[in-house]
Amino acid sequence: MESIALRDAAPRPRETTEFDALIIGAGFSGMYQLHTLRDRLGLSVQVLEAADGVGGTWYWNRYPGARCDSESHSYCYSFSDDLIRDWEWSERYPEQPEIIRYLNFVADRLDLKRDICFNTRVASAEYDEPANRWHVTTEAGERFTAQYLITAVGCLSTANIPDLPGLDTFAGDWYHTGLWPHEGVDFTGKRVIQIGTGSTGIQSAPVIARSAAHLTVLQRTPNYSVPARNAPLSAEFRQWVKDHFPEIRSVMRSTTNGHPFRITDRSVFDVSAEERLDIYEEAWQRGGLQFRASFRDILSDQAANDTAAEFIKHKIRQIVKDPATAAKLSDIDHPYAAKRPPIDTDYFETFNRDNVELVDVRADPIEAITPTGVRLRSGAEHPADIIVFATGFDAMTGALTRMGIRGRDGLPLTKAWEAGPHNYLGLQVAGFPNMFTITGPGSPSVLCNMPVAIEQHVEWITNCIAYLRKQGLARIEALPDAADQWVQQVNEAARATLLPKAHHSWYLGANVPGKPRVFMPYAGGLARYRSICDEVAATGYQGFALGV
Numbered sequence: 417m418e419s420i421a422l423r424d425a426a427p428r429p430r431e432t433t434e435f436d437a438l439i440i441g442a443g444f445s446g447m448y449q450l451h452t453l454r455d456r457l458g459l460s461v462q463v464l465e466a467a468d469g470v471g472g473t474w475y476w477n478r479y480p481g482a483r484c485d486s487e488s489h490s491y492c493y494s495f496s497d498d499l500i501r502d503w504e505w506s507e508r509y510p511e512q513p514e515i516i517r518y519l520n521f522v523a524d525r526l527d528l529k530r531d532i533c534f535n536t537r538v539a540s541a542e543y544d545e546p547a548n549r550w551h552v553t554t555e556a557g558e559r560f561t562a563q564y565l566i567t568a569v570g571c572l573s574t575a576n577i578p579d580l581p582g583l584d585t586f587a588g589d590w591y592h593t594g595l596w597p598h599e600g601v602d603f604t605g606k607r608v609i610q611i612g613t614g615s616t617g618i619q620s621a622p623v624i625a626r627s628a629a630h631l632t633v634l635q636r637t638p639n640y641s642v643p644a645r646n647a648p649l650s651a652e653f654r655q656w657v658k659d660h661f662p663e664i665r666s667v668m669r670s671t672t673n674g675h676p677f678r679i680t681d682r683s684v685f686d687v688s689a690e691e692r693l694d695i696y697e698e699a700w701q702r703g704g705l706q707f708r709a710s711f712r713d714i715l716s717d718q719a720a721n722d723t724a725a726e727f728i729k730h731k732i733r734q735i736v737k738d739p740a741t742a743a744k745l746s747d748i749d750h751p752y753a754a755k756r757p758p759i760d761t762d763y764f765e766t767f768n769r770d771n772v773e774l775v776d777v778r779a780d781p782i783e784a785i786t787p788t789g790v791r792l793r794s795g796a797e798h799p800a801d802i803i804v805f806a807t808g809f810d811a812m813t814g815a816l817t818r819m820g821i822r823g824r825d826g827l828p829l830t831k832a833w834e835a836g837p838h839n840y841l842g843l844q845v846a847g848f849p850n851m852f853t854i855t856g857p858g859s860p861s862v863l864c865n866m867p868v869a870i871e872q873h874v875e876w877i878t879n880c881i882a883y884l885r886k887q888g889l890a891r892i893e894a895l896p897d898a899a900d901q902w903v904q905q906v907n908e909a910a911r912a913t914l915l916p917k918a919h920h921s922w923y924l925g926a927n928v929p930g931k932p933r934v935f936m937p938y939a940g941g942l943a944r945y946r947s948i949c950d951e952v953a954a955t956g957y958q959g960f961a962l963g964v
């Protein structure tokens with residue numbers, strides 16, 4: 417796998433450590449936030465970034481087959497016509513190295529790197545009430561101070577490595593997909609065990625299987641997947657995107673999920689059974705996340721969802737030749753798209769290979785890692801030279817709660833969020849003045865095409881800070897009542913969908929032992945969310961306390 421880490425980003429002497437704003441993270445969100453605050457508002461801004469290059473989540477996720485599920489012409493910044501005009505995507509879905517190249521292109525074009533401290537991991541961030549300043553300390557002991565603290569740490573950036581006994585005794589190599597070595601991993605001739613069949617495992621298994629001697633996939637929860645139908649983009653399509661970008665942008669900014677397509681108005685039950693099958697078949701052939709947009713009620717009505725679920729299960733049974741393997745793969749216990757719906761390239765086909773085996777670790781759970789592989793509760797042993805943990809993330813809250821954030825009177829964020837994330841609009845936590853969380857829990861974030869959700873947050877935060885400065889105000893803080901009501905709205909929005917029915921989903925924090933089970937993203941749709949945020953701003957930031 418190509419490695420594009422920046423080597424020219426050696427730490428430079430700090431001329432100043434006091435800023436108007438500190439941003440933590442240099443992925444899609446931190447980069448755009450730096451640009452808007454520095455270049456539109458004229459603030460002094462510093463970005464602190466743990467990695468040695470830009471990219472955030474995409475910097476770390478370099479596993480085989482790592483590719484975005486959003487289509488490339490929509491997985492980019494839309495705020496600048498120049499950036500749209502001057503960048504060319506090569507394939508329908510961008511692969512990880514191409515996304516890193518794109519983000520470096522943007523960082524260079526906007527001259528962002530001079531204000532990013534790379535190789536700088538934040539150890540703590542504490543609010544000093546009398547001074548109305550945030551004091552941030554890095555793991556290397558450097559200290560920074562700023563009026564505003566903006567977390568741009570991503571939703572899927574803290575690896576979840578299961579605490580399995582014996583991992584330290586394993587004689588081979590093991591890797592988590594989200595912390596993949598930059599030099600890549602050579603699977604040639606190796607016996608590989610992959611744990612996990614989420615979006616990541618579904619992307620990595622087919623690629624690993626092509627070079628490994630043997631691949632054993634340990635599956636706890638079977639998953640739906642729809643073909644991605646990735647392909648090179650034609651010159652005509654690329655030109656069409658450039659010619660029509662204003663319309664594409666307007667669709668992305670006004671739809672439920674920020675994708676460049678709309679969910680149809682038609683109900684599953686508006687059409688005959690034959691017509692429905694034709695519609696699903698057409699969507700299956702077209703491929704991609706648009707499959708779930710085939711009918712408007714797939715994610716709200718169980719009977720409607722069952723038709724989509726049954727269609728995909730039937731496809732799995734058709735593709736996978738061994739009936740026992742097909743049964744294990746299609747024995748899916750949650751509604752379609754109630755967990756993040758993966759899309760794939762040859763995932764189910766991979767189980768027709770002679771060198772690939774599927775093991776059901778729900779029926780026979782993993783008991784321990786041994787020096788030579790994985791042992792299951794039944795005593796069955798699966799040998800391995802390499803173990804790949806495609807086991808996901810401590811999603812949405814993990815990066816925030818591990819950063820030593822303390823608000824007023826030293827209140828730790830971990831304490832404020834003991835019972836689960838609690839904030840207003842997913843943007844601010846009561847007791848943590850002037851701290852903004854880009855795509856934090858309680859916002860649509862991971863239910864969307866991320867760059868569109870990120871742009872909405874960054875622009876709202878930028879307008880908010882501009883408003884405060886214009887009014888001669890220096891402080892903004894979510895009111896506890898407003899936060900309580902927002903958390904209720906987030907819960908209600910989730911309950912109006914089938915999303916909470918996937919009991920094992922990371923949306924609920926269920927993949928991390930001991931994590932409170934709370935549905936974290938706002939499921940009311942990006943369009944509705946945008947209008948709520950706009951209304952709050954237009955009415956003088958209702959629900960926030962503003963001060964000098």
Ligand code: NA7
Nearest residue numbers: 578612613614615616617636637756806807808920922927
């Ligand atoms: P996910 O979607 O959280 O998937 C992780 C997978 O790992 C999932 O199949 C889990 O099973 C499995 N897992 C986790 N822990 C264990 C243990 N202890 N034993 C067996 N299996 C385990 O993470 P991904 O990286 O695939 O995707 C994250 C997001 O990135 C994705 O949704 C996109 O938005 C991009 P489980 O389902 O919990 O039973």
